[in-house]
Amino acid sequence: MKHRKPGGYSEPSPATYIVQASGLTSREVYQYADGRQESVLRGVYLEIRRGECWGVIGNEAFELELLTQIIGNVRPYGSGRCVLVERGMMRKKRRILPHVFYISGGDTVPGNLNTLEYLMYVTAHFDTPGCERQVAILEMLLQTELYHLTLVPIKYLSAAEKAVVCLLAAGLSRALLVIFSVPELSFDPKLSKGIRHIANRIAGRGGALLIASRDCDMAQTACDHAAFLINGKLTQRGTMDELLTYLDRRAYILENETPEALAGALGRVRPDWILRVFEREVHVYSQNTEKVAETEMLDALLAAGQTVDALQTSKRTLKNAYREVLAGHAL
Template sequence: MKRTVRRQLEPGFNTVETVVFMEGLSSIEHYHTRGERPRRVLENINLVIKRPESWGIYGRSLLEIKLLLEVMANIKPYHAGRCILVERGMMRNKRVILEHVFYICGPTMLYDNMNVLEFLMFATAKRGSGAVYRQEQIFELLLSIGLGPISLTPIARLTREEKVVVTLLVTAYSESVMIVFNVPEYRFNRMLSTAIAHIAALIKERGKTLIMGSKDCRLIEKSCSHTAYVAEGRMIYQGTVEELRLTYDKILLIIEDPEAPQIMERLAPRLPELHFTLKGRRLLISEPGEDNTDPHLIYENIIRSGFAPRSMKVNPKTVQNAYEEIDRQYDL
């Protein structure tokens, strides 16, 4: 029966374009501060996610990110608005397992008495292909995405972050078109961030959409094609990562030198159209307007001021800076 249902749905999934459609959505959950009116955790959220894309939902509050993804995955109900999943509406029955959604919010899905490769083989056993070929493929995949060091480690010995990454890898083999990776409270190290980026690419390549909640801008930059920013319960930004970086990251140059404050003092009167921010030994030079100042011009000014900074580089435009800029603009 289950197989039949899947076969019926699969062709539908292939033609689906919009994976999540949210319109004016607000949550049942409220922030409650003594002496103040309760405020909804999510208020008037509009969001459209298509396939195949990988989304990083960023926010200042872990709760807002987590709740948004829970609503999106049909785990939690919402108060008002519309939320349509995979162009099929939204189930009234919450937490029920949906064919098209794969939801991850913790490390408990794996079996501790297996190693990583063994579990992946076990999980993918119903996905056709011979065991020998499949194991070879999975092992090679583990090596290629940088999870080689833990491939034969018993799952009981993995950290919770490693466990959720292994779970995420399983989703790439699933038939769900929408994968929700809702662990914004976790901190992933470099190895795991790289693995997530690879898995996100793999998921996208297989025509699925990954939606992950994270407060880690680097991870979003590495793994996501799209990003959204939720702050104070509202959707502040949604679009591609590229667009975000180019639009909001106004920093042109980053200078690192022990004399950064002195450099700033000298340069500020010379380049009044630029904005200077001091972060320890780092001086960030940004351009508030749309003038496209040539970095070379700034460099010449620094040399003329009599300084030779130890390090000076053109800002590669990061998600971190872009979101910081959004924070400034929205006074968050």
């Protein structure tokens, strides 16, 4: 059971699952010209355990926001079931629950404070002397490699940096579920790495982080699990390693003046490969989860009697995996 603490926070619950959503359908609908209606979100299934960081990737910002608002209890849902910390939610309740920290951008952060002052302000209710809190905050800023934000007035920060400042506040809280809904923002590698550190901090206290974003690079850096929100449904969910291994099977990018001829010659030598032509490039895909060895690639070019202007090894990325799913090529 949960034991309430001053300030609306709670001690960690022994529950294994932080989020359990099954058959979740939104009340919001798309209205089509022919009079047909379709729920924006349909049959959503998602389970988030303690210590996990999930990234939900999609193209539609509205759908991403709506999903996080339903899970965060900001909006009611139409049908299905959503359970937070193994306790049910009333469908028509519209309030942030005590064990949820919901972030939607960084517009609510006061611009006249710097990051350190803001974090001191939001932790003022803690039963800890101010000097000790300040030391703990500075240590966290060092550990997350976000120390460059410490003394900068928030009004001078970018929108992405302001959102990360809010996430730092969530990292200092005792909330079991932190929702980071930022589909309109992009994050540079340094901020993405900082988000990863904050996610580790949240996981270390037995909580979970849910990120809704269109930034695949950030999600790959920060998250250990991911799911794709496509046409109102969550698809292809799993660990980051699983998604990259099974969905992104592109092994090489070959550049040539006559890519169609190159692809045709290679296809006759290696019919077990998938070859796709993009402008001056031929993309080589494996039909299984094993990467194509460089010696295999060179031997195939030699056997086909072909040369290339450039040969680039393709690293597995969440962006490529997502593109494969969108294109319907995922195996």
